[in-house]
Amino acid sequence: MSAAPQASPTATKISVERLDAWYGATHAVRGVSLEIPDRAVTALIGPSGCGKSTFLRCLNRMHELLPSARAEGRVLLDGEDLLSGEVDPVDLRRRVGMVFQRPNPFPTLSIRDNVIAGFKLNGMRGGRAETVERCLRQAALWDEVKDRLGASPLSLSGGQQQRLCIARALAVEPEVLLMDEPASALDPIATARLEELIHELKERYTIVLVTHNLQQAARTSDQTAFFYMGELAEAGRTEQIFTNPRERRTEDYVTGKFG
Amino acid sequence: MRLRRRLADLAMTGLCALAVGVALVPLASLLWLVVSRGLPGLTPAFLLGRPAPVGDPGGGVGNGIVGTFLMVGLASLLAVPIGVGAGIFLAEEGDGPLGRAIRFVAEVLACVPSIVLGIVAYAVVVIPMGHFSAIAGAVAMALLMVPPLARATEEFVRLVPGTLREASLALGVPAWRTSLRVVVRTALGGITTAMLLAVARAAGETAPLLFTSLNNQYWNLRPDLPTASLTVQIFNFAISPYESWHAQAWSGALALLLLVGVLNLLARFAARDRLGGGSR
Numbered sequence: 001m002s003a004a005p006q007a008s009p010t011a012t013k014i015s016v017e018r019l020d021a022w023y024g025a026t027h028a029v030r031g032v033s034l035e036i037p038d039r040a041v042t043a044l045i046g047p048s049g050c051g052k053s054t055f056l057r058c059l060n061r062m063h064e065l066l067p068s069a070r071a072e073g074r075v076l077l078d079g080e081d082l083l084s085g086e087v088d089p090v091d092l093r094r095r096v097g098m099v100f101q102r103p104n105p106f107p108t109l110s111i112r113d114n115v116i117a118g119f120k121l122n123g124m125r126g127g128r129a130e131t132v133e134r135c136l137r138q139a140a141l142w143d144e145v146k147d148r149l150g151a152s153p154l155s156l157s158g159g160q161q162q163r164l165c166i167a168r169a170l171a172v173e174p175e176v177l178l179m180d181e182p183a184s185a186l187d188p189i190a191t192a193r194l195e196e197l198i199h200e201l202k203e204r205y206t207i208v209l210v211t212h213n214l215q216q217a218a219r220t221s222d223q224t225a226f227f228y229m230g231e232l233a234e235a236g237r238t239e240q241i242f243t244n245p246r247e248r249r250t251e252d253y254v255t256g257k258f259g
Numbered sequence: 260m261r262l263r264r265r266l267a268d269l270a271m272t273g274l275c276a277l278a279v280g281v282a283l284v285p286l287a288s289l290l291w292l293v294v295s296r297g298l299p300g301l302t303p304a305f306l307l308g309r310p311a312p313v314g315d316p317g318g319g320v321g322n323g324i325v326g327t328f329l330m331v332g333l334a335s336l337l338a339v340p341i342g343v344g345a346g347i348f349l350a351e352e353g354d355g356p357l358g359r360a361i362r363f364v365a366e367v368l369a370c371v372p373s374i375v376l377g378i379v380a381y382a383v384v385v386i387p388m389g390h391f392s393a394i395a396g397a398v399a400m401a402l403l404m405v406p407p408l409a410r411a412t413e414e415f416v417r418l419v420p421g422t423l424r425e426a427s428l429a430l431g432v433p434a435w436r437t438s439l440r441v442v443v444r445t446a447l448g449g450i451t452t453a454m455l456l457a458v459a460r461a462a463g464e465t466a467p468l469l470f471t472s473l474n475n476q477y478w479n480l481r482p483d484l485p486t487a488s489l490t491v492q493i494f495n496f497a498i499s500p501y502e503s504w505h506a507q508a509w510s511g512a513l514a515l516l517l518l519v520g521v522l523n524l525l526a527r528f529a530a531r532d533r534l535g536g537g538s539r
Contacts, residue, residue, distance in 0.1 A: 062429060094431030104422040108444050118430040121440045165426070172430055 013038035013206040014059060015174060019073035021054050023066060028054040030230040031073075036223075041198060041207045042220035043238065045214060047258070050227040052210050056178050059208060060096035061089040077176070094118070097174035103161035105153035105168070112149040114164055118172035131171055139167035140197050159190025163197065176206045183216065195220050214254060218242050224246045226250045280503070290516075297513030300506050306514060310476055310492065313501050320511045322478045323492040324518075326387070326393065330472060331462050333397035333482060338404035339454055345405070346412020346450075351438050353413070361409075369406035376402040377467035385471060393486035396472030403455040403467060415449030416442060452530040459522035463515060465490040489515050 021029035029051040030121040036042050058071050061082060075082040082092055104146040105114045113120055115132045132149065136142040140161055141163040145156070159236040162182060169177060179198075183191040191213075198207060198220045211217050217224055218238060225235035226249070234247040245251045252258055267332040308319030309354035345365070349358055380399035385391055419442045443450070465488075473485040474495060489511060 060429065062425065065425070065428065090431050090433050092431075098425075098429035100425060100429075101424060103420060104426045106423060106426070106441060106445070108447075117427070118432070121427060121430065121432045121436055123436070168426075169428065207448055241323070 011038045013078070014208075015074075015076040015079075016055075016059075017076070019055065019058060019071065019075060021051070021058055021063060021071040022069065022202075023054070024068040024177070026058065028230055029058070029071070032232040034225055034232060036206060036208060036234055039202055039204065040222040041147065041202050041209055041220050042225065043217035044208065044210045044225050044227060045212075045217050046227035046233075048212075051230040052225075052227040053180055055227065056180055056208060056210050058083075059176070059178055060093050060098055061087075062093075062098065064089065071236070091140045094148045094172050096173055096176040096178060096180045097172065099162070099165050099167035099169055100181070102185045103158055103165050105156075105161050105164050107154055109153070110150045111145050111153050111156070111164060114153050115167045115171050117168055135167040135171045136164075138170050138201070139163045140193065140200075141167060157190070159186050159193060162186060162190070162194065166197065166201075170201075170205075174205065175200065176208065177184040179207065179209045181210050181212060184212065184235050214242075214256075226253060228253070265292075280477070293509065293513050293516055296506070296509035297511075300510035301513055302528050305507070306511055309478060312505065315469055318507060320487075320489055320492050320505075320507070320514060322475065323487040323489040323511070324473065324514070326464055326479065326487040327489045327518075329482070329486060330393050330396045330400060330468070330488060331458055331478060333394060334400035334404060334461055335454070335458060337401035338395060338408060338457065341401075342405040342408025342457070343412045343454075344451055345409040346453075347438065347443055348377060349409065349413040350416035351442070353513075365406045369400070369410070371402075372466075373399075373403055373464050374469075376467040377392045377469060377471055380463065380467065380471045388483070391471060391473035391485040393472050393482045393484065394467045396486065396488065397482070399467035399471045400461040400464065404461050407460070408453055408457045410417050411453030412446075415446040418449065419445045448529050455522050455526035455529060459519045459526070462522065463490065465494050469494075488532050489518070 012035045016032060016034045016036070019029055019032045020027070032051075032055060044056060046052050050234060051239045054063060058075060059082070063071060065071045071083055073083065073246075077092075077096070079257075080087065106117055109117060109120070112132050115135050119125070119131075133142060133146075136145060141160060144160060145151075145164075148155070153161060156164060162185070166177075166182075183194050186194060195216060198209065201207060202222075209217070209221060221238045223235065224238040224241040226233045226245075226247070228240060228249050234241065234245060236246075242254050245254060304317055305319040305321075306324065307321045308317060309322040310320070311318030345361060350364060352358060353362065367482065377399045380395050384395035384398050388395070423441055423445060424437055427441040428434065432441070468488050468491050472488060472491070474491050475485045475487040477487075479486050493508050493511040493515065496504040496511060499505070
């Protein structure tokens with residue numbers, strides 16, 4: 001385990017200190033420490049089963065949804081330990097939003113109501129027309145759906161559905177956006193649009209992106225962390241990881257020798 | 260060798276076709292018999308009137324139809340919250356010992372013959388009240404409706420993709436709100452189907468009503484009085500010695516068949532829209 005060097009001069013948004021996570025008897029994340037810079041994209045790469053998705057889910061405690069899962073260590077969001085008993089996971093998830101592998105809009109809600117689902121489902125007023133438009137614009141979807149906001153989200157293409165899910169995550173005004181292989185179900189054109197979008201979003205949000213696509217990591221991220229067998233093998237500036245990795249395993253992976 | 264295989268194939272296909280034919284004969288003959296004998300008497304006056312004494316012309320099952328709706332409605336008020344609630348619980352939290360126990364009890368209850376449920380309602384409601392009543396009939400019907408409702412609700416709730424639950428939780432929606440407003444909402448079409456099927460099943464039952472709601476020659480909407488039902492009226496018409504009443508039994512049977520058929524069709528219609536594909 002090498003300690004993560006500071007990737008960029010910006011402030012740290014999330015500081016992970018010696019994180020261990022288990023699913024039942026599986027030790028999925030082993031002693032990972034990583035600094036995640038504010039308003040930048042951090043890409044998590046590594047072969048399947050290397051613990052990167054588990055690591056991501058620990059950042060908004062979605063890992064707890066499996067009863068057998070547990071995590072130890074410290075995850076500091078602006079200095080506050082998320083894994084301590086004092087943090088309410090429901091409040092936390094409003095600050096740390098998530099976008100999933102497959103687009104998962106709510107099929108029973110209209111496009112409009114999907115965007116403001118975070119308010120509606122919580123029985124809150126709020127989420128007015130301005131919110132809908134702002135979030136759909138931020139997610140680069142507004143022009144395509146502005147004439148059919150009342151339609152079912154299932155009438156959208158996969159790429160549009162995924163951008164709708166991003167708009168939905170943005171509507172609750174999170175500080176951090178976690179993306180778990182958000183392009184894995186999208187075609188190349190939709191993927192390119194998504195990457196453009198990630199680039200725009202990092203001006204306002206801290207983004208942590210899990211991806212299997214190395215080019216995507218290289219194109220979109222500022223910092224890259226390479227996971228291997230549950231450990232953080234290497235982390236650093238994306239340019240350095242891809243052109244001049246310090247670890248042999250990293251070099252083998254990014255040059256396609258395995259994985 | 261090839262010839263033998265082809266012959267065997269042919270013989271088996273033939274046997275299967277024959278089995279289908281044999282299975283369809285009773286259904287077709289049942290429909291034919293009920294329609295041919297029931298249709299002549301199925302007039303508006305029959306559907307809207309109440310039974311007439313023997314010898315008098317006319318007479319109908321209107322009060323029985325109203326009574327059936329009354330009791331099915333009361334039974335639904337009792338059974339839907341319990342059955343749907345139990346189903347949601349089983350789907351969401353039912354993997355522990357408590358869930359297994361509830362599932363086992365529901366299965367046993369589902370196997371209890373309906374006449375036994377009638378006796379139970381008789382002992383629990385009729386005897387304390389001192390007389391037969393619609394509410395007693397509704398209790399018997401509700402006992403009949405709860406197990407299939409719980410089971411079907413559980414199935415439909417389990418069909419909702421876990422990714423929708425994750426999406427909701429990741430928005431900072433608490434687990435209980437997620438269960439109700441995302442998971443159950445998405446399964447609502449299926450749950451509606453389950454409710455309609457349970458209602459159709461209860462509406463067609465006679466045995467649980469014989470000694471709970473009994474019968475009534477008059478219009479009745481009071482739940483504390485004996486109440487007519489379509490099924491018990493058919494039963495009484497059929498066991499009577501009078502030709503004219505036998506004809507009314509056939510017409511009543513056709514009316515019941517239509518009622519239950521429409522409910523089943525509605526249930527299929529609701530099921531088609533199960534994951535809420537349409538827009539609002």
